[in-house]
Each structure stands twice: as C-alpha cells, then as structure tokens.
Amino acid sequence: MADLDRIRNAALHVKRAVDAGHQVAVVVSAMAGETNRLVDLVRKASPLHDAREYDVIVASGEQVTSGLMAIVLQSMGIPARSFLGWQLPLRTDNLHSRARILEIDGADASRRMDEGEVIVVAGFQGVSPNGRVATLGRGGSDTTAVALAAALKADRCDIYTDVDGVYTCDPRIVPKARKIDRITYEEMLELASQGAKVLQTRSVEMAMNHGVTVTVLSSFEDKPGTIVAAEIEDMEQEVVTGIAYDRNEAKITLAGVPDRPGVAAAIFGPLTQSEINVDMIVQNVSADGVTTDMTFTVTEADFDRALALLEKHRADIKYREILADKHVVKISVVGVGMRSHAGVAQTMFQALAERSVNIQVISTSEIKVSVLIGEDYLELALRALHTAYGLDAA
C-alpha cells in the first residue's frame, strides 16, 4: 500500500498541472522493489538467460504502474489512458536489456492530449525492430520521460525522485552540502557519470541533445528542486558547482614497461577489445630512459577480468610486474565556471595536502578535475574540498 500511496501522491502533482491548464504526459517507473523482484525471478529461472525474455518479464513492472496510475487519475475525474512501449510506439534498437531509443511516435499521444486526456506511459520500455519488448536498462524511466518530452515538444519535464534535487555533494557525507538551484547539462553529466545517482547519464545526454529543460523534484515534499538546463551566458557562475565521488574504481599499475612508442596500444588494445573501459591513465616520466610505469583505473566489476587479460598478454606488453589496488576512490570537482578561472586544481591539491591526503592519479577535463585517493580518506577529503571551494551552506 505504501506504493499505491506514492502513485496517488504523484497523481496529485498531475492534477495540479491539469487544473493549471497544462497538457500532461506522465512517465511511470515500477513500484518500489518490483524490478528487483522480477530480476530475481529471472536469475532463479536461469543464471544464463536470454535478454529478450528478461525484457518481457522485467517490463511488466512499469506496465502495472501505468495501469494503476491511469486508474487513480480517472478516479480523480481526469481522463487518462496508459501506453506501453509498443503502443506508443517507442522504437528502440535490438540491444535487449540496455536498448537505446531510436524514435518515439507521439502522434496518437499528442492527439489524445489535445482532446484533454492525460497519457500515462510505462517507462523503461520500448519495442525492438523485431517487435519484441525491449527495456532501456536501469534509469530507463528518466530517459523515457526526457525522450517523450522532446518528442512532444514539451515546455517542461519534471522528474520526481527520492531526493529533492541535486546537491553540491553527497549530504550523507557532507552535512553542509547545499541543494543546487540550477545546473548545466554538462555539469550534470559530469556529476552523474562521476557517481551522483540522481539522474542517469543517458537521460541528461538526451535532455542536452534535445534542449529539454529538466527539473528534479522530490516525490514526497512540495518544494523547488534543481533545474537542469543549458548554460546562461550572464549567469553569476560559481567556479565549482559540485563534488562527486566514485567508490567503484580500481587501480592497476604496470611497472617496468618499455618506454617506447606503441606500448600504450599494447596495453589498452586487449582491454578495449574485451569492452573494458579504462578511465584515468597516467604514464610516469621514465627514470632510466628505458622502462616506465603505467597506471590506470577500471571499474571494480572489470578488475579481475582486466588482470587476467594483462597476465595473458604479458609477453606482448613486457612489463616487470602488476601492482593492483581496489581500495581507491575517485573524487571530481565539477563546474563550467572553471573554464575561465585558473587555480581550481591548485585549490584542490592544497586542500588535500593540508590534510595529508596523498593523490595517486590526477585527470582533468574542461569542466572537471579528478583525483584518485585511498578510500579511507574519502569523507575527510570531500568535506575539506567542499569548504575549500566555498560550497558550504551558511
């Protein structure tokens, strides 16, 4: 029942928008715990399962919520109709369980909205070129919402979540973290991919590509959230908007590799072919002019596979030894303002040095500086950086 209550609560948000004269399309996710229950059933049926059948099973979660939401809206006197992925249709590619949206045909939905109906779309799902149910992977309901907003040329795309917005840092670790009122797509992308779990990276990319203004709001509380939108030129821009972290990194160092052209290709070629994503890379300056050390990070999920591959290619790469460490975290400070401000990295290094936090790897992009540190220092480092960049709440 806790969950029907949430559907009712969301329906009240819809009613408010309808009463204010808006045309509304709703995208729903599965009820709490339902996706996990279904995934668990699939795993128990067979650990090695067909992704096409996985999709048939898991998509039923959103299907149920879409029908329930339509019924609850109708009970409030709002004409409503549910749409499954194949009914809209939302067309995807054939990559089952992590399909990408190719096209949404919003014609029928638009017509119904013009006639005063609220359409309720089951998120996370579409129909593949073969006419099979295809799911978009976790967070797919956010992506569905943004894609539908783009297809319907919506003025607004409000995403109701467990949190009330995007924060300058994880409030569970940094009590002085503040809610961000407005953030650019680029910053949100960096924060999302760096471990801030509010919005899926794909939904932010989709919003950026189609210029959809997204507002992240709380399902529980009625207060302003965070607007994710394009950069505004004359905005009084903070240098750093937020700080993200990722516990899911593992560090691998190949010591004593030959310092010659082509060694990077020899190392990363096999990893890439096995679809292992390498994140941070640093090559030490050669001390002896003959050999050098190569350090890089992979996700913890790929860690064992990466080590096995490197072992297998030992003869090609010709390293002396492998040093590996899973006890690392990546911290990233993000902000479009740093493009025009020098010294962002310097502030970071100094703040960490003052707390004796050793930086193992550094990587930078136009709007981001990331460092890899020992995982024991995570909380200390986050709080120090939050203060150092002037992000603390008053």
Added chain:
Amino acid sequence: MADLDRIRNAALHVKRAVDAGHQVAVVVSAMAGETNRLVDLVRKASPLHDAREYDVIVASGEQVTSGLMAIVLQSMGIPARSFLGWQLPLRTDNLHSRARILEIDGADASRRMDEGEVIVVAGFQGVSPNGRVATLGRGGSDTTAVALAAALKADRCDIYTDVDGVYTCDPRIVPKARKIDRITYEEMLELASQGAKVLQTRSVEMAMNHGVTVTVLSSFEDKPGTIVAAEIEDMEQEVVTGIAYDRNEAKITLAGVPDRPGVAAAIFGPLTQSEINVDMIVQNVSADGVTTDMTFTVTEADFDRALALLEKHRADIKYREILADKHVVKISVVGVGMRSHAGVAQTMFQALAERSVNIQVISTSEIKVSVLIGEDYLELALRALHTAYGLDAA
C-alpha cells in the same frame, strides 16, 4: 520458488514432447496468487476502475510466466520464444476483462515451430480492435490453449491443472468418485457449467466447435488424465457419466401472480435487461385458475439485484409476495447415454426420496437432469446418487 518449480516441472513435460519429435506450443497462466495480487492492487487503486486499465495490469501475470517458461526451456537446451497476446497476435473483441477471441494469427508461430522452436504464449490475453490489451476473464488460459490448438491445427491439446482429470463427482464429498477416462464435449460442458471447475465452459465450447481433442492432466503427477472429445458411436456408454453440483444458486418464488399470458415476460423482461441470468424456472399449476406461483433461480451474486428489480416492477407483475431462499444447491446428473435410456430421472427421484430429500425444483435437458434441494442435504444426496447410478469405484 514453489512456483518456479512448477514452471520447471511443466517444462519437463514440454521437453518430453519435444524429445518425442513433436512440435510444441505452450500456453501459460499466471503464477499462483499473482492474478489475485494484481486484481487486489486494482481494487485498492479505485473500486470503480476502467476495464481497459484493469486488463493492462492483470495481463502482466501471464506475461511474466511466459518469459520465465521460455528461459527455463532455453536452459534445458530447447529453443523457445515467448509471445504476448499482441505479438501473436490473438485478436479479441472490445469486451475488456471478459473479451472473446475473434481470431488467432498463427502464421509466425507455425513458421517458428517448423524451424524447431517451442513457442510460449501468455494465456488469458489478446489485443482488442483498438490496440489495447484485453483479457479473456478467469479460465482464459485454457481457452487460449484450445483456440491456439485449433489455429495451429494441433493433434493434441494437453491442459495441466491442479487435478489429475475429470471425476464422476467431487472427490472431496464423494470418496468413491472415479476418474473419467473419456468424456464427450457435451457432457463436459454440462459438468463445467454445473460447477465442476476443472475446465472453463468457454474452453470446452471452443474445443467442441473446432473439434480439438483436449486432455486434462495433473501438473504434479505423471499419469493418464481425462480425454475430452467427440462422441464415439460404438462406445459402451454409461447412462450417467458424472454428477455436478452448484452452491451458487438462490431461489426466488413470486407467489400469487396472475395466471395469464404475458406474466412470464413481465417477470423475466426486467431481469434480462439487467443482464441477470435466470437458470431453473418452474410455474406451478394454478390452483384457483386465477393466480399461480412462479419459482426460478439466479446466481447468489445477482440475488440482491434481482430482488430489488422485482420490488420495483411489483405494480407491473402484480404478485402477492416474494419468497426468497439462498440456502439451496443444484445437483445435476449428466450423461449422453441417458438419451437412449429411460428412467434416469426416476432413479434420481427415488434415491432422494429414500433419504427424505425434498426436491424443490426440477429441470431436464437431453443429457442432464437437475434438481434444486436444501443445501444441508448436498453431501447426502451426492453420495446417494453416485451409488444409485453405479458410479462408485470398486
């Protein structure tokens, strides 16, 4: 998990058929308790709900099982693919939550079966002319199986149930009840509609209309079930094949109605218009030549509504009083053999008279004799009749 075990067990039956060289299509129902869970969610969302949305929600139960069955079959090395109602497609009319099957396009399914694939069809569901999910009502999975067998011109249609076949009477009440090896469609229809819950009436009608031979088998035990098929001319036919009962009847008597033409129309017209089905009807011989009594039965579900309607039309019908009784049961003895044997009804009346069971209403058809008696006499009467017709197991 109890339920994945059942899916695995059913998959073993499929495997045996595949190994024997058969082409197999499987129709699945929802997992135990799942349909009730979903119906409950709908009711909690709103007591007055839209049947189209009800169907979207409730059909998800069979959807999940179809995917799981496909995965389990694949894990046994059997190529398998699930099909939802809209994918087959199984086309229905627009009567949501109790839709009727209009047509099954078995072309794609046939082609896949020719290529060695087992197709797994989510039962109970189809797609309406408006492209909405439509469910067939309870027992719809049996009906789907029979309809699919007809569309695919299958040699056989095996229906796995909680019981191991059709019995001469309810074994919970009559311990000497025997499993019937072979029963005609007509007899099965009478038994099904009279309260024997093994197969839904609609599925038997469908089998009869398309000449599909149905075998009722146990999901749990591996032994011969009951074959439901057309009548065989030279069969050594029992006079009575089985005895059914229905607790779900209620008796209404209108005392002192005018004994004139048109009175039946005045009584039953309003009931029919309100879709209240009247089952047994008896009109007493008029004692005074002026008024008579009219007795009939309705289902208990329609009882209150029927009484209210009769009250409303009191002035038109002109009865003296209404006598109503919910404490009645209907017992029916069924058998195609009784067409050529006299005395079937007489045996019944005598057996009941010997136990002092008062018969309140009698109705007969070509292959059935039904009586309405007080519900307290149900068990006594069933056992007496089972013995009287020579149905007792040795």
